[in-house]
Structures are given as structure tokens and as C-alpha cells.
Amino acid sequence: MITDKLQHLGRNTLNNVAGFGRSGLMLFGALVGKPDFRKGFPLLIKQLYVIGVLSLLIIVVSGLFIGMVLALQGYTVLVKFGAEGMLGPLVALSLLRELGPVVTALLFAGRAGSALTAEIGLMKATEQLSGMEMMAVDPLRRIIAPRFWAGVISMPLLALVFNAVGILGGHLIGVDWLGVDGGSYWSTMQANVDLYQDVLNGVIKSIVFAVIVIWIALHKGYDAIPTSEGISRATTQTVVTASLTVLGFDFILTALMFGG
């Protein structure tokens, strides 16, 4: 009885560690080596379009609404203390430090991560990856690497767009609808937001999240069991694992950046 449980635990641990190793090897094989810009650049542009540009709409819409909701909720509390002039820093700091990077990463995992996993999983199931190897084309360099770089480049940019749109959304609700003074919205924000402490730390966060999400998505696809059930499970796992890992790392990064 108890040995069965122990065996089960051991097998799971070994599988997990082996998965870590395979994902590391995959990334190593994809990224390390002499880059070929002439071949790689068009592939990167294509992936920037698929991963970045097509995610822009969902990012803009959710950024706008999250900024608007923040302003609405913040206003109802702040007005009780007569401190509605501090609405600007409230919206800006919550977006720049937390919500921008985190919500972008979660949306990105759902919008682009799942698509990547399904795409690569299907390539594996239909033997396209083996076909490439047969033709002496390295699938890691041709399939994995451009997708990885496209994700790492586009997610911080998406987070920046998210933040800017969210702050404008907060302005829309706070100033244009609820009647907070427009001058004090911007000036208290400028007095309380620091370029390095807040804006750039947010960018660093979203770069870390981009690596996490895109790495998990690519690995789950590349490692998927090549059946329809295996691909569907891999896609689900991508979204769940990436979201949880992002939230966990967000706590660690916040503690390191703003905790001291």
C-alpha cells in the first residue's frame, strides 16, 4: 500500500524533473548557436505578427476596461477621505507595477500561448517536425526559436500598450465622468510615479513573464503526446501552468523590487 504511494510519488517526481530537462534542452538547442539573420528575420516578423499584432486588440480592450474599473472603484473609496486627487497615482501605480505585466501575461497565455502549443503539437502529430529533420532542417531553430523571440519581444510591448491605454481609461472615467480635476490627475501621477522604480521595473517583470509563458507554451507543444487527446491536454496545461507560474513569480518579483 504505502510502497505503491511512494512509487507513485517517485514516478511523478522523475517525470517532472525529466520534463524540466527536456524543456531546457529544447530551449538550449533553439537559442544557442550562430544566428542566421538572413533566414531568421522573415520568420521572426511572421511570428511577431501572429503573436504580437493579433493580440493587440484583446490587450487594448481589456486595458481600457481595467483602467476604467480601477478609476471607478478607487474613486468610491478615495472620495470618502476627500482624497480623489490621488486617483491618478492609484490607477497608474496599480497598472504599472502589477496589473499591466500580470494581466498581459495571463491574457497572453490564453491568447497566444495556447495557440502556440496547439500549433506545435499538431506539427508533431502530423510528423512535420520529423519531416524537417529528414530534410536536414533543424526544427528547433526554424520553429521554436522565432516563436520564442517573438514572444519575448512582443509581450513587454503589449504590457506597455496595456498600461498606457489603462491610464487613459482611468482618465476617461475619473476626469470626464466623475469630475476629478484633470490637472491634479496628471500632476499627482507625475509626482508619485518614478521612471525607473515603477515603469522600468514593470517592463522587467513583463520580460520575465514573457520568457515563462512562451517557454512553457513551446515546451508543452513540443513535448505533447501526438494524439488529439494529448494535444488538447497539452493546450490546457499550457494555460494553467503558465498562469500559475506567472502569479507565483509575480509575488517573488514584487517582494524583490518593492518589498524592501
Next chain:
Amino acid sequence: MTTRKIEILVGTFIVLAAAAFLMLALKVANAGVSGSGESYVLYAKFENIGGLKVRSPIKVGGVVVGRVASIDLDTVYYTPVVKMEINEQYSNFPETSSVAILTSGLLGEQYLGLQPGFIDETVEILADGDSIQDTRSAIVLEELIGQFLFNRGN
């Protein structure tokens, strides 16, 4: 979808993100105006700095002229020494100037209030690295209440 169209859209995406960053840097964080610009350094010793922090503003008549660069403890007398970075544009404070730790509002954050002093033939202008002699420390509310109760007892 032709390659050209895709490239144009990716270019638009990059430009949009750059515009977002510029807006965050200039309009939200206001980096271009206060972050750059030449500044010079003055020192001031206090007995107690209260809640003053690094990057707290230094104000003259309510106008921000600089920020607190660092706060250290004097190793001989163990009194706090505040290093102030003041905008080069305001470089004519005489040595009779005084500096006090004030609070904005009843519960607001603390800042340094700089009060320019008088000028005559014997008074020199403060230069980079000089110290302001006339300082007033932060008012610590607990000490004030303690003194009040002590006086009442008499």
C-alpha cells in the same frame, strides 16, 4: 496576407508600443523635466529627521527646487546629515538661509522647506558642497504631547 502587409502591421505595432512607452515616461513619470538638468549639492545637519525620505522634495515657498539625495548618520556626533540636490537654476542661496523639515497637510508626507536668508557684504553665497547651518528638525508628535503633559504636571 502578403509579406509586405504583415511587415507594415508589425511596424505599426512597434511604433504603437514605442508611443506607449514615451507616454508613460514623459506624461506619467515626467522623466524628461525633473530627472535631467544640472544640480548642485548642499548638506544640512538635523537632530531628528522624522519621516523624511530619500527623494523627498525640497521646496522654497511651495515650489520644488530639488530633492533629497541621501540621508546618512554623522559618525562623530551621530546626528543625521541630509544631502540635498538642488537645481542649478537656483544657485544663489546665501549662507544665512535656513532649512526646516515640514509636513504637507496634517497627515501628508514630509519635505524640506528652504527659507532664503538676507544678503549683505559679509554674507557669502552657498556653493556646491557647502552646509546650511540654521536647521530646524522635524516635529515629532509624541515628544510634543509628552512635553505638554509634563508642563501640565507642573
